[in-house]
Amino acid sequence: MIDFFRELNPVMQAFIGTLFTWGMTAAGAALVFFVKGTNQKFLDSMLAFAGGVMIAASYWSLLAPGIEMAEEQGVPAYIPAVVGFLLGGALLLVVDKLIPRLENKQYMYGIGSSDARKRTTLLVFSVTLHNIPEGLAIGVAFGALANGFTESALAGAVALAIGIGIQNFPEGLAVSMPLHRDGMSKKKSFFYGQFSGMVEPISAVIGALAVIFIQPILPYALSFAAGAMIFVVAKEIIPGSQEKGNVELASISLMIGFAVMMTLDVALG
Template identity: 50%
Template sequence: MNTMIGVLIPLVGTTLGAACVFIMKKEINALVNKGLLGFASGVMIAASVWSLIIPAINMSSNMGKLAFAPAAIGILVGIGFMLILDMIIPHLHYNNDKPEGLKSEKIRKTTMLVLAVALHNIPEGMAVGVVFAGVISQESTITMAGAFILSIGIAIQNFPEGAIISMPLRSEGVSKSKSFFYGFLSGVVEPIGAVLTILFSTTIQPLMPYLLSFAAGAMIYVVVEELIPEASVGEHSNIGTIGFALGFVIMMILDVALG
């Protein structure tokens, strides 16, 4: 029961963010958007380090000086995995008129906007899934409290992502209800990815350090490739930097103090 609640928490964050379309008349202010993107980046990087990479290294302590190897391999494979998805899946980022991925004239702009956020959410769902899989398998380096902290941290950074997808859709002429639904839909990939990761992880326990670092690498890719560039483009890029610092520190404090 606790695992199911933990898996669904990030979706709650996305849903609440998407619901902003019902109370806000205009798109998110550009400066606020930069701050939120920076905050989301800070949360994801901190979660990658404290909730995923460090536990992966601790699990491999029996390898001695090579304890870093599973984490290093997992991070690189995770980054490579997201790179391939980024090149294959047609998607369109907020404030960008040029689609990425394989060309497809049949996919609408609204669909590609949703796919862009869904692409970001894949590694987050995997991260939540793998830490709860660690709890289920009674891995001593991962606690239920730590798993919930990761889930809550991702939910916090999902809030602006939900708004960032629903508000632009509304400005494109999509109804409020459909804009909200599309924002919600972009977050559904997270619990699905989490459940699939749990099922896979619990059956292949020795791969846990690789899976933890794989999820970390995938999240790091999203931050470096998409979130930070979007937060830094144009004027007042320092707003994104401040947001990053706040997100990183808050997630670090939650993970260390409560995990």
């Protein structure tokens, strides 16, 4: 099996690698099926946990690698970090303003309140956006093998895919549980949770095919996704998790989510 994978085209290797990351996202999202009842404290804690996961991922999975890539390219590291981060927040601000118009067209998810629908849209959009540069990063790692194959380079690309896949498990949960909290059915919550990871195989193939062109803009893309995630956490996730009065529980849950994602990101490098 290992020899078969080694002999594949780098584009196919990237696609297979991100099928794993997508599967891990779906596995995390599937935990929503094992939740019984609608205990408000538990659901609020899960929403806050999602916020903690997103904050940690925004730095260790996105900003830090983007800064490192910029330094390797000889670019002042703060430029792509600041520009991308602020543009990501600006995009989500625009999306936030557009959501009421989209709601009027009744395309939304069948969730009760307007606040819940807005939070749902921003959450799914931001986590999906976050997964695009991760897929690109995997694609770039495998695509680079075409320019100089080494066993260590292949091992590094595989390790990257495995690491991102493991990190995606709590991210899938971080999407599906808040959606269920806001009134969405378990099937729909799972669908949108796993959908957030579906973009990774697509972006990985693009990254592998266009590795030469993607690398210079990847630091901006990573920072862009980080800005989008922080905007959602600050505007929707934290206030939403505390709106029912479970402030201390939500605060603790956010810190636990942050610690879990930080541990995964740091341990998996």
